[in-house]
Amino acid sequence: MELKIRKSPMIYGTVDAPPSKSYTHRSTIIASLAKGTSTLYNPLEAEDTLASVHACQKFGAQIKKEKGKWTIEGVNGRPSTPDNVLDLKNSGTSLRILTSVAGLAEHYTILTGDKSLRSRPMQDLLDALKPLGVKAISSRMNGKPPIIVKGGLVGGKTSIAGGVSSQFISSILIAGPLSKDGVQLKIQGDFISKPYVDMTVDVMRKFNARVEFNPEERTFHVEPGEYTGRDYQVEGDYSSASYLLGAVAVVGGKLTVKNLPGDSRQGDRIILDLLEGMGATIHRGEDMVTIESDGRLHGIEADLHDSPDLLPTVAVLGALADGTTRISGVKHARFKETDRIKTCTMELSRLGVPVEEKEDGMIIKGDKIKGDTVYSHGDHRLVMAFTLIGLKTGLKIKDAEAYKVSFPGFIKTLLGLGCKLEVGENG
Numbered sequence: 001m002e003l004k005i006r007k008s009p010m011i012y013g014t015v016d017a018p019p020s021k022s023y024t025h026r027s028t029i030i031a032s033l034a035k036g037t038s039t040l041y042n043p044l045e046a047e048d049t050l051a052s053v054h055a056c057q058k059f060g061a062q063i064k065k066e067k068g069k070w071t072i073e074g075v076n077g078r079p080s081t082p083d084n085v086l087d088l089k090n091s092g093t094s095l096r097i098l099t100s101v102a103g104l105a106e107h108y109t110i111l112t113g114d115k116s117l118r119s120r121p122m123q124d125l126l127d128a129l130k131p132l133g134v135k136a137i138s139s140r141m142n143g144k145p146p147i148i149v150k151g152g153l154v155g156g157k158t159s160i161a162g163g164v165s166s167q168f169i170s171s172i173l174i175a176g177p178l179s180k181d182g183v184q185l186k187i188q189g190d191f192i193s194k195p196y197v198d199m200t201v202d203v204m205r206k207f208n209a210r211v212e213f214n215p216e217e218r219t220f221h222v223e224p225g226e227y228t229g230r231d232y233q234v235e236g237d238y239s240s241a242s243y244l245l246g247a248v249a250v251v252g253g254k255l256t257v258k259n260l261p262g263d264s265r266q267g268d269r270i271i272l273d274l275l276e277g278m279g280a281t282i283h284r285g286e287d288m289v290t291i292e293s294d295g296r297l298h299g300i301e302a303d304l305h306d307s308p309d310l311l312p313t314v315a316v317l318g319a320l321a322d323g324t325t326r327i328s329g330v331k332h333a334r335f336k337e338t339d340r341i342k343t344c345t346m347e348l349s350r351l352g353v354p355v356e357e358k359e360d361g362m363i364i365k366g367d368k369i370k371g372d373t374v375y376s377h378g379d380h381r382l383v384m385a386f387t388l389i390g391l392k393t394g395l396k397i398k399d400a401e402a403y404k405v406s407f408p409g410f411i412k413t414l415l416g417l418g419c420k421l422e423v424g425e426n427g
């Protein structure tokens with residue numbers, strides 16, 4: 001699908017942030033493991049989160065989806081062995097978290113996904129599960145999916161490198177309370193994307209698990225126990241909101257985005273500080289954010305160590321800003337749907353933007369956009385980030401359907417704000 005964006009007028013209005021993808025994954029999976037019934041309010045219905053829903057149903061959870069409300073009857077800590085291979089499509093969060101959940105099933109579970117997902121690293125997680133009683137292998141012996149897991153999670157002590165993906169840590173923590181002995185998980189080396197683990201611990205505790213982090217030992221302690229079903233309200237998604245806020249930052253106007261808690265644990269709320277640092281005006285409410293801008297931005301230094309998903313957004317904002325933007329601390333952005341440092345560098349260069357690729361980031365010199373077409377490489381965050389360039393100068397984005405992975409209402413929301421977007425027949 002080709003998305004054609006034309007230069008758009010200043011944006012004024014109020015919108016709701018789409019629900020958080022990360023919180024939807026966590027609450028769906030934990031509710032599915034819980035004893036009793038849970039009701040999730042405002043869950044994100046997108047391709048990634050539906051991958052988790054379908055897998056949880058395969059593990060035996062009963063999930064009834066209505067508009068704005070999912071009712072989940074959990075398996076009381078005992079997932080059944082799925083009757084087929086789990087296809088987790090494009091969702092790394094589903095893949096990682098459900099790999100440890102599969103360790104709670106009695107027999108063998110096979111987890112796979114699309115071509116991109118089958119390139120995502122898994123070996124650190126597989127190695128860390130072994131001391132806990134779970135035998136898990138990469139079917140091609142290359143540390144990547146398809147993954148075959150033999151149930152047998154007993155618990156105990158293990159350790160894991162924290163520099164590849166925080167999802168490995170979230171995965172072991174979420175299964176931990178349902179092991180016989182509980183889990184002690186030591187983090188080795190750099191601990192990237194830590195806010196996502198804070199979100200994991202937040203949801204675990206809300207469903208009655210006991211988990212503590214000892215910073216001196218760099219170790220999580222998870223008590224054996226059970227999750228108990230409950231009502232749960234999903235907050236708005238700061239990563240998805242970054243495209244809406246960024247749109248105003250680059251074309252100008254005033255926009256209020258609702259359902260973005262000021263005290264959110266989401267690491268991507270740092271987008272507010274970055275936009276402010278680039279010249280926008282930000283008003284932070286208790287449960288909403290208002291941005292004002294004249295459309296003129298200047299470059300910034302951005303360490304994205306804890307917020308890797310902002311790399312495409314900040315790279316594009318840097319391309320449209322005066323001066324230089326330096327992004328650092330985010331080598332792990334290379335292990336996402338695409339190697340985002342490489343793909344963002346490639347596509348900005350295609351538009352004539354001076355970009356220097358670094359191992360852990362990029363240096364971008366804001367400049368006049370010279371091209372009119374980019375390729376998404378099938379990455380949802382490149383589609384949505386590069387749309388911001390289109391709103392400023394006009395642009396065509398090839399393979400643009402990927403946005404449905406995390407923000408199915410993306411095009412409709414921008415159209416509702418007066419942005420000029422057209423979906424091509426095929427491109």
Ligand SMILES: O=C(O)C1=C[C@@H](OP(=O)(O)O)[C@@H](O)[C@H](O)C1
Pocket residue numbers: 021022025093164165166167170192193196308309332336
């Ligand atoms: O746990 C999560 O919900 C996520 C963790 C992050 O991955 P890493 O921990 O691999 O950086 C992030 O990129 C992803 O979009 C969602």
Ligand SMILES: C=C(OP(=O)(O)O)C(=O)O
Pocket residue numbers: 048090091092093094309336337381406
């Ligand atoms: C990398 C992402 O998600 P996941 O790891 O779940 O594929 C993302 O949403 O940018």
